[in-house]
Amino acid sequence: MEKFKELGLEGEILKGIEDLGFEVPSPVQEKVIPVILGEENDLVALAQTGTGKTAAFGLPLLQKLDTTVEAIQVLILSPTRELCMQIGKDLENYAKYRKDIRVACVYGGADIRRQIKQLERGVHVLVATPGRLCDLIKRGAVQIEGVRAVVLDEADEMLNMGFKEDLNFILDETPATRNTYLFSATMPREVERIAKNYLHNAKEISVGKKNQGADTVRHEYYQVRAKDGYETLHRVIDCAPDMYAIIFVRTKIDARDIARKLQKDGIDCDALHGDLSQAQRDEVMERFRGKRLKVLVATDVAARGLDVDNLTHVINYNLPEDVESYTHRSGRTGRAGREGVSVAIINSKEKGKLRRIENLLKKKFQYREVPGGEEVCRAQLLYYADKILAVEPKETLDKYQQDLFEKFISLEKEELIQKLISYEFGKLLKKYASVEDLNLSDEERHEGKRSRRESRQEESRYEFTTFSVNVGREDGFTPRDLMAIINANTPRKGIEIGGIRIFERNTKFEVDIRGIDSFMSHFRNVNFNGLPFVLSEVRDRYNSERGGRREYGGGKRNATANNKWRSENRRSDGSSRGRFGEKKKGKKRG
Ligand code: ADP
Ligand code: MG
Numbered sequence: 117m118e119k120f121k122e123l124g125l126e127g128e129i130l131k132g133i134e135d136l137g138f139e140v141p142s143p144v145q146e147k148v149i150p151v152i153l154g155e156e157n158d159l160v161a162l163a164q165t166g167t168g169k170t171a172a173f174g175l176p177l178l179q180k181l182d183t184t185v186e187a188i189q190v191l192i193l194s195p196t197r198e199l200c201m202q203i204g205k206d207l208e209n210y211a212k213y214r215k216d217i218r219v220a221c222v223y224g225g226a227d228i229r230r231q232i233k234q235l236e237r238g239v240h241v242l243v244a245t246p247g248r249l250c251d252l253i254k255r256g257a258v259q260i261e262g263v264r265a266v267v268l269d270e271a272d273e274m275l276n277m278g279f280k281e282d283l284n285f286i287l288d289e290t291p292a293t294r295n296t297y298l299f300s301a302t303m304p305r306e307v308e309r310i311a312k313n314y315l316h317n318a319k320e321i322s323v324g325k326k327n328q329g330a331d332t333v334r335h336e337y338y339q340v341r342a343k344d345g346y347e348t349l350h351r352v353i354d355c356a357p358d359m360y361a362i363i364f365v366r367t368k369i370d371a372r373d374i375a376r377k378l379q380k381d382g383i384d385c386d387a388l389h390g391d392l393s394q395a396q397r398d399e400v401m402e403r404f405r406g407k408r409l410k411v412l413v414a415t416d417v418a419a420r421g422l423d424v425d426n427l428t429h430v431i432n433y434n435l436p437e438d439v440e441s442y443t444h445r446s447g448r449t450g451r452a453g454r455e456g457v458s459v460a461i462i463n464s465k466e467k468g469k470l471r472r473i474e475n476l477l478k479k480k481f482q483y484r485e486v487p488g489g490e491e492v493c494r495a496q497l498l499y500y501a502d503k504i505l506a507v508e509p510k511e512t513l514d515k516y517q518q519d520l521f522e523k524f525i526s527l528e529k530e531e532l533i534q535k536l537i538s539y540e541f542g543k544l545l546k547k548y549a550s551v552e553d554l555n556l557s558d559e560e561r562h563e564g565k566r567s568r569r570e571s572r573q574e575e576s577r578y579e580f581t582t583f584s585v586n587v588g589r590e591d592g593f594t595p596r597d598l599m600a601i602i603n604a605n606t607p608r609k610g611i612e613i614g615g616i617r618i619f620e621r622n623t624k625f626e627v628d629i630r631g632i633d634s635f636m637s638h639f640r641n642v643n644f645n646g647l648p649f650v651l652s653e654v655r656d657r658y659n660s661e662r663g664g665r666r667e668y669g670g671g672k673r674n675a676t677a678n679n680k681w682r683s684e685n686r687r688s689d690g691s692s693r694g695r696f697g698e699k700k701k702g703k704k705r706g
Contacts (some may be wrong), residue, residue, distance in 0.1 A: 119146075120175075124153040128213035129179050133171065136209055142168035143323045145175075151319055152176035152265075152297065158315040159297045162322040162637075165270075165420060166447060169299050170206045173267045178207065180265075181240050183216040187262030190241040191290065193283070195273040197223040197245060197394050198401060202423055203269065204243045217241065222258075224248045225394020232257045246274060246282035253289055263290045271300040271307050273420060280306060287314045302633035320640065333450035334457050337470060337481045339561055342463040344554045346374070348486050349433055349461060350381055351554075353411060354544075355487040357499035361429035363413045364445050366437065374433060375413040382543070388414040416441055425451060432460040435469050438631035440607060442473045459484075464561070476608060485555050489548030496544060497537060580614040580626035582654040583636075587644050588621045597644065598625060605638045624654060 119140045120130060141149065144163045151159050153176045163169055177190045194200045204221035211217045220239040222231045224247050231248075235258050242249075242258070252258040266287065268274065274283060287296070296315050300307050311318060340348050353359055365371050368389035375387035386400045386409055397418075404412045405424065412419075416436060427449040436442050449456025460481065462470055474480055487495075524532060538545070587593040595616045602611060614626030629635040642649040 120149075123149040125149065125175055125179060127179075129175055129210060132210045132212045132214070133175065135212060138171070142172070144168055144321070145172040147321045147323065148172035148297075149176050151321070152295075153180065156295055158295055158318040160311050160315065160318045160320045161297070161299050162301070162303060162320075163299060164301050165444060166423075167323055169269065170203055171210065173269075173297055173299070174203070174207050174210055177265055177267070178211050178214065178217060178241070181217060183214075183218075183240055185262070186238050188239055188242045188258070188260055189262060190265045190267070191249075191260060191263045191286075192241065192243045192267040192269060193246055193249070193274065193286065194243060194269040195245065195277050195279070196397075197225055198397065198422060199270065200243045200245055207241060207243070219243065222248050222252060223394070224251075225398075228252070228257075246279040246286060250282045250285055253286070260286075260290050263294050266290055266294055266296045268296070268298045268300075268310070270420070271298050271310065272302045272304055273417070275304070275306045275310070276417070280310075283310060284313075303637040304634055308634075308637075332455050333446055334455065335446065335460070335477065335479055335481045336457060336484045337460040337462055338484055338486050339462050339464065339467070339556060340486060340554050341556070342465075344486075345433065345461055345463070346377060347552075348554055349374070349431065350378065350383075351487050351492055351551075352431070352459060352461075353378070353383055354492045354548075355495045356429065357496055359410055359428050360407060361411045361427055361431055362419055362424070362445075362448060363411055363431040363433050364419070364436070365413060365415060366434045368415055368418075370434070371413045371415055371418070378411065378413070383411065384409050385411040385413060388412055388418045390415070390418055416445070419448075424448070426454065427451075427456060429456065430458045432458070435460055435462060435466050435473070439469065439472045439476055440631055440633075443477065464556075486553075488553060489551045493541070493545055493548050496541065500537075500540065579628055579630055580612075581629050581635075582624060582626050583651050584622055584624050584654045585652075586622055586650045587647055588619045588623050590620050591645055591647060593618060593623055593644060598623065601639070601642060601644065601649065602627065605642055606632055606635070607638070608632055 117130060117134055117139070120133065120138070123141060123146065125133075144161060144167045148159065148161055148169075149172060151157050152173060161169070161172070163172075173192070181189055192203060194203055200221045200223045204219055207219045211219070218237075218239050219241045220231075220234050221243045222235070223245040228248070228251065231252070232255075235242075235252070242260075244252075249258070253260065268283070296318075298307070298311055298315060298318075338348050338352065349363070353361075363374065363385075365374055368387075368391050371387040371389040372391075375385050378385045386403065388397065388400050388404075392400070400409070400412070401422070403409045411431075413433075430446050430449045432442065432445060436445065446456075446458035449458060460470065460473075470481060527535070585598075595618065598616060599613060602613060608631060611632070612628035614628070616625040617623065627635070632638075636651045636653070639649050639651050
């Protein structure tokens with residue numbers, strides 16, 4: 117608690133988080149809380165899911181409230197209904213000892229009249245999805261002229277979901293004197309634009325990735341033919357009777373199809389994806405939280421920000437498109453010191469991607485054989501036996517006891533167990549009596565020449581984007597410096613660097629930025645020999661000047677592995693990426 121006190125929190129709010137068991141602030145809380153409590157600064161904070169953002173803005177804003185003023189003073193915008201409800205619940209917990217504070221949540225897909233009634237009773241803090249809030253404003257059902265602070269939570273996600281216009285509308289309705297706090301996991305251009313238009317003198321804060329690959333997470337993979345992916349998944353689930361897991365898939369169609377198949381195969385599961393109505397999403401989440409579903413099949417976007425504890429497994433039915441997402445997925449298990457397993461089901465073509473993830477995690481995946489029928493049955497039966505051993509006989513059974521005993525009197529104990537198991541597990545035992553061995557031979561796994569060549573090809577297919585930076589030979593800048601700066605400031609290690617040309621006063625270089633969100637934003641506070649390191653993207657002129665495929669430079673430029681000196685550096689959208697806030701100019705030269 118001392119640490120929270122040092123940040124400026126006090127009184128009842130401290131008591132509230134003490135009850136929640138918070139002991140020390142998370143890094144984002146350490147940086148954000150003093151800013152919000154302190155001078156009137158706006159704020160842009162880059163932080164991933166699970167870093168503790170809600171308390172970072174929630175605690176200081178609750179503390180700053182003046183509850184003698186009857187008006188909405190704090191407005192928190194969040195992309196989905198679940199996230200709104202979660203924030204609302206968190207804030208109520210923080211304010212457990214502040215009965216004078218009133219928090220309300222409004223979101224789409226729920227009865228608007230009830231929300232209007234709640235607003236009429238008076239609210240200090242409003243948590244809202246942008247769409248619903250716009251509706252309420254347009255109906256005149258909510259007054260936000262008294263708002264002193266606006267939080268844009270998961271701003272990138274709100275924009276992804278098409279809330280741009282709603283956000284602009286809402287922000288225009290709030291007083292210009294408000295403070296705005298923007299939180300986002302990534303900084304795509306649209307988020308920068310919002311920040312530029314609506315934030316003033318914003319402080320920028322960025323916290324490192326949360327605990328990449330906590331040590332409590334074990335990483336395992338199954339390598340099978342692509343066509344056997346589903347059956348492998350099915351067996352992995354059947355082989356872990358106490359599993360409580362999220363299965364990540366790439367598309368919403370996959371989510372729906374896999375969930376349906378698993379349901380047919382008798383597994384308690386459902387899908388969470390963008391096409392569900394709010395009511396359906398709620399219903400699915402309620403069943404999953406209540407553990408009535410053993411597994412939830414979800415896309416990355418749908419699962420984002422959901423705070424579900426105690427997952428035993430995270431299953432990557434497909435590896436994510438970008439290797440960074442893997443850490444976000446696997447970080448959902450192994451929480452609170454418990455052991456968790458992150459499982460990847462891959463085919464031979466995905467070996468390369470798996471290796472890239474290993475490099476990023478600095479951890480090895482453990483190869484696992486797909487369980488056969490016997491293993492699955494043994495796991496299920498022993499689990500059942502343990503359950504039976506652990507159960508307390510119900511007292512109400514006494515009445516029937518005599519009759520039951522008489523029924524079974526002729527059976528030996530062994531016979532009784534056999535009958536019981538056959539009755540309970542008949543279907544399972546039959547299904548798994550003879551199943552195909554899905555494992556590849558060692559040769560297929562390691563020597564599969566074709567697939568290896570394919571994965572090599574996949575690995576060497578770079579897509580370079582060309583950048584220019586404002587330091588050059590005159591500044592003593594060398595390719596080695598460039599590579600060191602890039603590797604130190606981008607989240608992915610082993611990033612592919614193409615050609616580098618050092619000029620007198622600037623340097624042009626190629627880099628494969630796929631999988632790295634807003635590449636340039638990572639260099640915002642970087643210096644080289646005291647000069648701000650200012651990047652800009654170079655487009656067609658430089659590329660055409662190079663005559664398409666001309667190659668330059670020589671030797672290995674990649675900080676890690678084999679580099680292929682390709683020059684496929686056309687960006688299909690021809691976009692140029694502005695710097696955040698466009699504030700910093702290049703250095704002046706004498
Ligand atoms: P984010 O919004 O960044 O995704 P949340 O605010 O939902 O993250 O927090 C993630 C989890 O961490 C929540 O379960 C929350 O209760 C917990 N948490 C947050 N801050 C602390 C802290 N200082 N100590 C312990 N647990 C915390
Ligand atoms: Mg959050």
